[in-house]
Amino acid sequence: xxxxxxxxxxxxxxxxxxMFRDVTTLIKNYPAFNESxxxxxxxxxxxxxxxxxxxxxxxxxxxxPLALRLGxxxxxxxxxxxxxxxxxSQEYQLEYGTDKIEVHKDAITQGQNVLLIDDLLATGxxxxxxxxxxxxxxxxxxxxxxxxxxPDLKGRDRLTRWPxxxxxxxxxx
Amino acid sequence: xxxxxxxxxxxxxxxxxxMFRDVTTLIKNYPAFNESxxxxxxxxxxxxxxxxxxxxxxxxxxxxPLALRLGxxxxxxxxxxxxxxxxxSQEYQLEYGTDKIEVHKDAITQGQNVLLIDDLLATGxxxxxxxxxxxxxxxxxxxxxxxxxxPDLKGRDRLTRWPxxxxxxxxxx
Numbered sequence: 384x385x386x387x388x389x390x391x392x393x394x395x396x397x398x399x400x401x402m403f404r405d406v407t408t409l410i411k412n413y414p415a416f417n418e419s420x421x422x423x424x425x426x427x428x429x430x431x432x433x434x435x436x437x438x439x440x441x442x443x444x445x446x447x448p449l450a451l452r453l454g455x456x457x458x459x460x461x462x463x464x465x466x467x468x469x470x471x472s473q474e475y476q477l478e479y480g481t482d483k484i485e486v487h488k489d490a491i492t493q494g495q496n497v498l499l500i501d502d503l504l505a506t507g508x509x510x511x512x513x514x515x516x517x518x519x520x521x522x523x524x525x526x527x528x529x530x531x532x533x534p535d536l537k538g539r540d541r542l543t544r545w546p547x548x549x550x551x552x553x554x555x556x
Numbered sequence: 557x558x559x560x561x562x563x564x565x566x567x568x569x570x571x572x573x574x575m576f577r578d579v580t581t582l583i584k585n586y587p588a589f590n591e592s593x594x595x596x597x598x599x600x601x602x603x604x605x606x607x608x609x610x611x612x613x614x615x616x617x618x619x620x621p622l623a624l625r626l627g628x629x630x631x632x633x634x635x636x637x638x639x640x641x642x643x644x645s646q647e648y649q650l651e652y653g654t655d656k657i658e659v660h661k662d663a664i665t666q667g668q669n670v671l672l673i674d675d676l677l678a679t680g681x682x683x684x685x686x687x688x689x690x691x692x693x694x695x696x697x698x699x700x701x702x703x704x705x706x707p708d709l710k711g712r713d714r715l716t717r718w719p720x721x722x723x724x725x726x727x728x729x
Contacts, residue, residue: 440613
């Protein structure tokens with residue numbers, strides 16, 4: 384199946400000049416959504432993975448089913464001030480200013496092998512911060528998984544310390 | 557398995573006097589998370605369901621695996637201004653003021669049978685708005701599904717038009 388054709392492109396969102404890759408059309412399409420999880424599973428099934436951690440909020444949509452397919456728990460990496468328990472946070476750069484992601488302090492334990500997942504790899508800023516956060520907690524990064532990659536934004540160049548997987552690419556972004 | 561004991565309670569979050577039921581401890585616990593999805597599936601497997609729609613963002617964690625288990629697509633119901641395409645929205649009451657949820661206009665089609673899911677039923681305000689949104693689009697509500705219910709807040713009283721399911725209850729909230 385051509386997963387790429389299941390993803391809709393919306394021009395000028397969230398601002399002029401951006402071609403937004405809208406994965407909601409893939410998610411509501413059962414055969415495409417199911418095959419996405421299958422293909423992700425095939426890419427990493429032989430790795431040591433003790434937990435999957437997904438980045439809010441589209442990372443939850445792919446991460447939760449993948450964790451269950453792997454037979455491991457799922458960890459939520461959230462925007463700041465969303466998690467109720469004690470958290471560890473990591474700042475990352477935005478175009479203007481900085482933002483922060485957080486995870487519960489007890490969500491990842493020393494030596495755990497963690498697969499990190501988000502829907503889309505653009506510049507890699509958020510995922511880089513998430514990977515550093517997991518390492519700060521003593522976890523090992525098994526892989527970084529994305530449904531979509533925008534190679535022109537060179538996100539992989541920021542993530543060279545870790546294995547990166549993606550299922551589909553859109554050029555010209 | 558006692559799913560209730562897999563859920564952590566955090567006092568005074570997000571404000572003094574609230575006993576916050578933290579489902580992240582269940583989600584990171586594979587046997588508990590997997591059994592939650594199994595039990596939800598058992599409750600609704602004989603119903604007519606063409607799509608699962610989950611409410612941002614913890615509803616995504618339970619809704620996506622349940623949709624795949626049922627063999628149907630998954631629809632994202634999001635906070636305002638998050639979805640890139642044309643949306644339909646529904647307001648709902650907060651303690652102070654109002655908020656809005658949105659869904660893509662083409663995400664649900666006339667006559668589709670939709671299961672709505674969120675992690676927790678408190679006053680039922682958000683879920684009521686989500687159900688009205690789906691009906692406004694011509695969808696039929698198959699059921700409203702929650703992991704946790706807080707019966708003292710009488711959310712079911714706001715949702716009497718639809719069948720409501722939950723897996724665990726916490727009294728005294």
